[in-house]
Amino acid sequence: MLERTVQIVSNERDTDSYFRLVLRAPQIAPLIQPGQFAHVRVLPLKDALLRRPFSIFQVEGDTFSILYKTVGQGTGALARMNPGAELGVIAPLGHGFTVPKPGGETPLLVAGGYGMAAMYLLAQRSPQKGIVFVGGRRRVDILCEKEFQALGWDVRVTTEDGSHGEKGLVTRPLIEELQWKVPQRKVFACGPTPMLRAVGKIAEKFDVPAELSMDEHMCCGVGVCLTCVIPVRTGNGWEYQRTCTEGPVFDAEQIVWEATG
Numbered sequence: 365m366l367e368r369t370v371q372i373v374s375n376e377r378d379t380d381s382y383f384r385l386v387l388r389a390p391q392i393a394p395l396i397q398p399g400q401f402a403h404v405r406v407l408p409l410k411d412a413l414l415r416r417p418f419s420i421f422q423v424e425g426d427t428f429s430i431l432y433k434t435v436g437q438g439t440g441a442l443a444r445m446n447p448g449a450e451l452g453v454i455a456p457l458g459h460g461f462t463v464p465k466p467g468g469e470t471p472l473l474v475a476g477g478y479g480m481a482a483m484y485l486l487a488q489r490s491p492q493k494g495i496v497f498v499g500g501r502r503r504v505d506i507l508c509e510k511e512f513q514a515l516g517w518d519v520r521v522t523t524e525d526g527s528h529g530e531k532g533l534v535t536r537p538l539i540e541e542l543q544w545k546v547p548q549r550k551v552f553a554c555g556p557t558p559m560l561r562a563v564g565k566i567a568e569k570f571d572v573p574a575e576l577s578m579d580e581h582m583c584c585g586v587g588v589c590l591t592c593v594i595p596v597r598t599g600n601g602w603e604y605q606r607t608c609t610e611g612p613v614f615d616a617e618q619i620v621w622e623a624t625g
């Protein structure tokens with residue numbers, strides 16, 4: 365993990381309220397593992413001390429990128445920043461996804477909205493190509509479909525309003541696929557908490573291992589403030605663990621959903 369001031373290479377609108385931000389970070393880029401995140405300090409903000417966490421989307425040479433949705437003050441200010449401007453970054457942070465070994469499990473990726481950002485490096489670095497189930501409310505919430513197709517993955521799209529792909533929730537095609545009971549598969553998911561909870565239950569029902577990247581509010585991002593804890597099963601019961609350090613990725617069977625808020 366390194367703390368650096370880094371320069372914006374580009375910051376362009378993707379669809380609707382989603383932007384792609386490329387940062388030059390030669391010391392950070394080679395360290396990044398799939399599912400890890402960057403904690404970004406938006407320097408022009410008045411409350412610039414509060415960083416915002418974003419999954420690391422792509423790594424290319426001495427740069428890495430994030431794919432973000434504008435939802436509030438921090439992401440709004442970020443969207444107004446231009447190439448050449450500087451940001452404070454701590455990265456790479458967190459415990460990411462377990463990349464399958466050659467000849468190991470075939471991955472089934474499940475992503476909701478900006479959850480797709482956490483999945484790209486995993487798809488790129490997995491020796492086995494699998495299926496990506498991507499869901500969103502509307503067509504504009506379906507991100508980087510073409511990039512996953514270019515990696516040779518089978519991309520299955522669902523939208524809640526039916527404006528792109530199959531109409532409905534992303535979990536439906538996942539259930540249909542798991543009914544084939546193909547051996548040696550593993551589910552990896554990132555998205556809103558209700559989606560993760562549903563994916564965890566589905567994986568359990570079909571007896572398929574799953575890793576979930578949990579989206580919790582974070583403050584310090586480095587394990588000190590305990591804002592981000594979730595209940596996690598241990599040998600004797602359960603304990604609170606920090607999504608910023610022990611996570612954000614956890615085995616689905618570890619998460620004690622009954623004790624979550």
Ligand SMILES: Cc1cc2nc3c(=O)[nH]c(=O)nc-3n(C[C@H](O)[C@H](O)[C@H](O)COP(=O)(O)OP(=O)(O)OC[C@H]3O[C@@H](n4cnc5c(N)ncnc54)[C@H](O)[C@@H]3O)c2cc1C
Binds near residue numbers: 432434578579
């Ligand atoms: C590990 C991790 C990875 C993330 N990766 C991405 C990513 O790749 N792309 C992306 O766009 N966003 C990602 N997020 C969410 C992102 O951190 C928040 O959207 C951002 O901090 C909002 O900042 P803001 O100042 O614009 O919003 P604020 O003004 O702070 O809040 C605006 C709204 O966003 C909600 N919000 C704030 N934080 C979160 C959060 N963690 N999850 C859901 N809603 C939140 C608030 O409740 C509020 O309704 C990630 C979060 C975590 C914990």
Ligand code: FES
Binds near residue numbers: 587588591593608
């Ligand atoms: S965000 Fe502070 S401990 Fe996780």
